[in-house]
Amino acid sequence: MNMTIEDQYQAELKQADIDHHKPTAGAMTGHILANLWYLDVKLHQIAWYVKGDRAFAVTAYYQDLIAENRKQIDELGELLLDENQIAPSTVAEFTQYTKIPEDGALKYHTASDMVDATAHDYTTANMFIDRAIKLAERESRPAMASFLTNMRGYNNQVIRKLQSFLGKTAWEGLVEEDDDDDDDD
Secondary structure, three states: OOOOHHHHHHHHHHHHHHHHHOOOHHHHHHHHHHHHHHHHHHHHHHHHHOOOOOHHHHHHHHHHHHHHHHHHHHHHHHHHHHOOOOOOOOHHHHHHHOOOOOOHHHHHOOHHHHHHHHHHHHHHHHHHHHHHHHHHHHOOOHHHHHHHHHHHHHHHHHHHHHHHHOOOOOOOOOOOOOOOHHHHO
């Protein structure tokens, strides 16, 4: 039976709804992709509007973050397709799936506040990456798990560098220590 374009799209929407209610590695990775897309906009906002004596350093570093972020967007979209998953591909989907907050007023904040917001964004991104890695491992998707593990390592490095700009250790003020974390598995 040949499905119409509209039938195909409706089937995709139905499957996406199922996958997001009982998360799959593909659905969780779709959230990661949406987070990257929103992060791209936010990184540009900061690179364009940062002011003060740290502006040159922040702008230069953020240009590097933007370049890597865009590379990750493309690679992650391709990975989803390689895994026979649907990658979000509309502004509406990115908006629905992201957990990276937007704030038009961020451009008026200090460089330190902008960098702090970015460190929090990468920490938020890591929550989704961690969930997707566990799901990919459960679903026997080693390529996806490997890619996401490497992404997690990169994000950890970014967080450490952003935090050092603020005079903090890598996770200071970002991650609450929970003694019961080991009991969740």
